[in-house]
Amino acid sequence: MTRTKVVILTGSYRIKGYINLVPGGRVTDYILGAKDFIAVTDAEVWAIGGGGLVLSAQFIDVCRDQIQMITTEAKAQRVSAAVASALAVAENAAA
Numbered sequence: 001m002t003r004t005k006v007v008i009l010t011g012s013y014r015i016k017g018y019i020n021l022v023p024g025g026r027v028t029d030y031i032l033g034a035k036d037f038i039a040v041t042d043a044e045v046w047a048i049g050g051g052g053l054v055l056s057a058q059f060i061d062v063c064r065d066q067i068q069m070i071t072t073e074a075k076a077q078r079v080s081a082a083v084a085s086a087l088a089v090a091e092n093a094a095a
Helices: 027-033 073-094
Strands: 002-009 013-021 037-047 052-063 069-072
Touching (some): 002 037, 002 073, 013 027, 027 069
Antiparallel strands (some): 002 013, 002 069, 013 037, 037 052
16 A cells, blocks of 8 residues: 545545555545545644644544545645746736
């Protein structure tokens, strides 16, 4: 198994932690193959809207039906950097 860091968004929470993928496996395949819950280890649960850290635990189960979005942390960081860069360009063009 490959330990993969993910970011999960639900209606109320942003969850950071790890899932175990088969080598070469995709997060999409993992979610589609899951039953009702997915196991997340070394989890941090943050309230959406600036509520702060709600929970930190070695293990949590996340209800698959509550997941609105899931991505690897590496992809989330690349998107965040791209968005920040685009915003900086727009701000400079407006100035």
